[in-house]
Amino acid sequence: MAWIKTPKPRRRQRRHNQPQQAPTHTGGMGRSSRASPCDMDREFAPEIAQLLATPPLQSAKKYYDELIQSKKHDAIRVNYNSEHGKGICASKDFAEGDVILKDQMLVGAQHSLNKIDCAVCSYCFRFIGSIEFQIGRRLYLQSIGSSISCTTERHCHGSDVGSSTGCSGVTKGKSNTLPQEVLESLINGDHSLPFSDLFTLPKVVACRGCEEEHYCSQSCADSDWETYHSLLCAGSNTEPSRRSALHKFVEHANDTNDIFLVAAKAITFTILRYKKLKRQHEFQNKLDESNFSLLMEAWKPLSMGFKKRWWDCVAWTEDVDSCDEDSFRQELMDLAFTSLQLLKDAIYDAECAPLFSLEVYGHIVGMFELNNLDLVVASPVEDYFMYIDELPDNEKEEAEKATMPFLDALGDDCSIPCEGTAFFPLQSCMNHSCCPNAKAFKRDEDNDGHGVIIALEPISKDDEITISYIDEDLPYVERQALLADYGFTCACLKCQEEKLN
Numbered sequence: 001m002a003w004i005k006t007p008k009p010r011r012r013q014r015r016h017n018q019p020q021q022a023p024t025h026t027g028g029m030g031r032s033s034r035a036s037p038c039d040m041d042r043e044f045a046p047e048i049a050q051l052l053a054t055p056p057l058q059s060a061k062k063y064y065d066e067l068i069q070s071k072k073h074d075a076i077r078v079n080y081n082s083e084h085g086k087g088i089c090a091s092k093d094f095a096e097g098d099v100i101l102k103d104q105m106l107v108g109a110q111h112s113l114n115k116i117d118c119a120v121c122s123y124c125f126r127f128i129g130s131i132e133f134q135i136g137r138r139l140y141l142q143s144i145g146s147s148i149s150c151t152t153e154r155h156c157h158g159s160d161v162g163s164s165t166g167c168s169g170v171t172k173g174k175s176n177t178l179p180q181e182v183l184e185s186l187i188n189g190d191h192s193l194p195f196s197d198l199f200t201l202p203k204v205v206a207c208r209g210c211e212e213e214h215y216c217s218q219s220c221a222d223s224d225w226e227t228y229h230s231l232l233c234a235g236s237n238t239e240p241s242r243r244s245a246l247h248k249f250v251e252h253a254n255d256t257n258d259i260f261l262v263a264a265k266a267i268t269f270t271i272l273r274y275k276k277l278k279r280q281h282e283f284q285n286k287l288d289e290s291n292f293s294l295l296m297e298a299w300k301p302l303s304m305g306f307k308k309r310w311w312d313c314v315a316w317t318e319d320v321d322s323c324d325e326d327s328f329r330q331e332l333m334d335l336a337f338t339s340l341q342l343l344k345d346a347i348y349d350a351e352c353a354p355l356f357s358l359e360v361y362g363h364i365v366g367m368f369e370l371n372n373l374d375l376v377v378a379s380p381v382e383d384y385f386m387y388i389d390e391l392p393d394n395e396k397e398e399a400e401k402a403t404m405p406f407l408d409a410l411g412d413d414c415s416i417p418c419e420g421t422a423f424f425p426l427q428s429c430m431n432h433s434c435c436p437n438a439k440a441f442k443r444d445e446d447n448d449g450h451g452v453i454i455a456l457e458p459i460s461k462d463d464e465i466t467i468s469y470i471d472e473d474l475p476y477v478e479r480q481a482l483l484a485d486y487g488f489t490c491a492c493l494k495c496q497e498e499k500l501n
Contacts, residue, residue, distance in 0.1 A: 034330065037337055038358035047292060047354040052363055055303050060086065063300060067425060076101060076465065078429055087431045087464050094459040100438055101426060103451040106301055107228075107266045108375050108422025112258040116141050118379060118418040121202070121216035123224040125377050125418055125449030128204050128216050131196040131384050135406050136186025139178060178409050193406075194399040195391075199384050209235030231268040231347045245346035252342055259310075260339040262421055263364045266302055267343070271352050274298035291351050299355075302364070305428055308487075310336055310365035315485050336362055368421060370486065375420035375449050376442055382415035424451040432486075433466035434479055435494040440467065466492075 041048065055063070057080060064078040064086075079089045094100055110120060117138055120127050127134065185191035202216035208225070210233050215221040225233075234246040253260040277294045296303075311332035316325050340361045348356060355361075385407055388399050407414060427440070430453075441454040459465060470482045476498035483490050 034333060036358050037334075038340070040353065040357035041359045044354040044357055048357050048359050050292075050296065051299055051303070051354055051360055052307065055300070059300070060304060063304060064426075064429070071104065071426075073101060073103075073426065076426070078426075079464070084431050086429050087466075088426065088429050090459050090461055090463050090465055093461050094455040096455055096457050098455045099443075099452060100455055100459075100465060101451075101453040102446075103424040103426045103453070105375070105422035105449055105451065106425050107262060107269055108420055108449055109258070109262045109265060110375070110418055110420040112254045112261070114416070114419045117413075117416045118377075119204075119214065120377065120418045121220050121448075122207075122213040122229070123215055123220035123227075125375060125420070126202060126216045126447055127377065127380050127418065128202050128214060130189065130201055131199050131381060132186040132189065132191060132193055133204070134201075134379070134381050135193075135410065136183045139406070139409050140180070140183040140187060143178075143180060143183065178405060193384075194402050195387060196384065198387065199380050201380060207233060207235065209233040209237050211235070227272060228265045228268045231271060232264060242346055245342065249339070249342040249346050252339055256335055256339070259365055259368055259421065260336075260343075262368050262423075263339075263361060264343050264347075266364050266368075266423075267355050267361075268347065270295070270298050270302060270355060271347070271349050274352055292354075295352055295354070301425060302367070302423075304425060305367040305423060306370055307363040308366045308370065309333075309359075309362040310369055311362065313366045313369050313485065315482075333358075333362070336365060368423060374440075375418070375422040377418040377447060377449060378442060378444070379415055379417050380447075381410075385414055418449075420449075422449065422451070427451050427453060427467075430465060430467050432469045432483065432490060433492040433494075434468060434472040434490055435492055436466045436468045436472065437463070438465050438467050 036042075061078070061080070068074070068077065075090065075092050075094075076088050077091050078086055080086050088101075090100075108125070110118070110122075110125065118127065119129055119134060119137055129137070182191070186193075205215040205218055205221050207213040207215070207221060207229065212234065213221075213224065213229060215224065232246065234243045234250075238246070249264065250261065253264075274295050274297075277298055278291070281289060281294065311329045314329070314332060316328065337358050340356065340358055343361075344356045385403065388396065388403050390396075391399060430438075437457050437459050438453050438455050440451060442452055443454075446452050453465070453467070469486065470479060472479065472494070474482070476495060479495070480489060
């Protein structure tokens with residue numbers, strides 16, 4: 001396996017479930033003046049400019065009003081002002097600890113390495129199968145040598161090439177000596193652990209075309225197929241050349257940076273939405289709208305996210321001597337171009353050609369770099385072993401005879417959650433404050449990939465709801481340096497006071 005070696009950018013500090021979202025009042029096409037190696041950038045320059053332009057205010061307001069209404073998020077609204085652009089305001093009073101918002105992701109993906117540790121629905125990211133299936137599968141994958149340490153120079157999303165989210169890596173448990181037939185019996189449901197019936201999980205539903213994606217229900221399988229996966233499925237029904245191209249794209253992303261997998265889902269989301277809009281217009285005999293107008297409409301949800309070119313917005317530390325910054329950013333640009341070419345070989349659609357320009361692709365990847373919130377879903381395996389540990393002594397002793405060998409084999413990391421990255425359309429509108437009144441926080445009952453925002457303090461109706469893009473406990477100078485990556489200087493009350501001191 002080939003590792004892409006690049007200088008290490010500055011890590012943005014984040015806590016568990018910490019949002020990493022961009023300011024809504026800045027924009028621009030990035031600072032790069034490098035010539036693009038992609039012919040599409042020159043051929044479709046006018047269309048690309050329209051795709052990447054800041055949406056008109058009225059169009060944006062209509063989009064968010066309809067989104068809030070459709071999701072029944074009547075406790076919030078999107079407001080606009082000349083200083084910060086768009087932001088989220090409360091439409092009612094919130095008490096400390098209240099749930100402000102459960103936001104369904106627009107696009108998201110589980111980190112590649114995390115798939116070894118956690119089997120989850122590829123659409124909603126709930127854990128699937130059973131407690132036995134989760135334990136047996138992970139230990140089985142360890143036993144056949146699929147476990148790869150996250151301390152290597154593997155550049156999954158969250159490692160050294162340009163991302164702020166952390167990579168869980170894979171289980172660092174003790175050496176597994178459990179017989180393979182025992183693990184297989186767990187996976188196949190032939191062996192039950194005590195009290196596991198109290199932690200029931202949805203049954204596994206396989207993708208209709210491939211063996212790579214699994215779901216918690218047929219409903220999620222159908223939704224994923226219609227929204228993303230029908231173009232990314234590499235199953236036996238897929239034309240061989242496309243299947244081969246898809247495998248090469250995924251292999252490249254897994255070997256370099258799995259943020260490319262999320263970008264691919266963003267493109268397939270737009271293409272499939274475009275095709276659906278076109279079918280609707282043809283059915284209604286609305287033939288006066290151009291294909292590009294329909295593409296712009298299909299692109300609208302993604303147009304709302306703050307964008308900069310990926311190779312321009314990756315944080316850089318100036319004390320790295322092994323390579324100058326320009327060479328580093330050129331290498332990221334080349335990496336993105338290689339990924340784009342592989343994706344184009346797999347799913348290119350001439351009617352959506354501008355989406356396959358490097359300019360658009362770079363801005364999509366950059367959007368996920370700057371607008372993402374950690375996708376985190378807690379593992380039920382941790383809850384299960386905690387339940388066993390808290391049993392009365394007589395029951396605990398008996399239960400541990402069956403469970404302790406598996407807990408010992410899993411080691412300290414039996415609680416690894418599902419981790420990934422996602423774009424949440426409403427949370428991405430929330431502005432930053434170093435003294436925020438809300439935060440991203442998953443409660444025990446939040447067992448899917450929705451983004452959850454909790455009030456940190458009482459919030460009155462009409463107040464702006466703010467979160468922190470960074471670790472707000474850092475010193476003033478460090479906070480400002482991190483926020484510079486987003487293109488603004490924070491002037492919240494905390495920063496104003498500390499600046500004076």
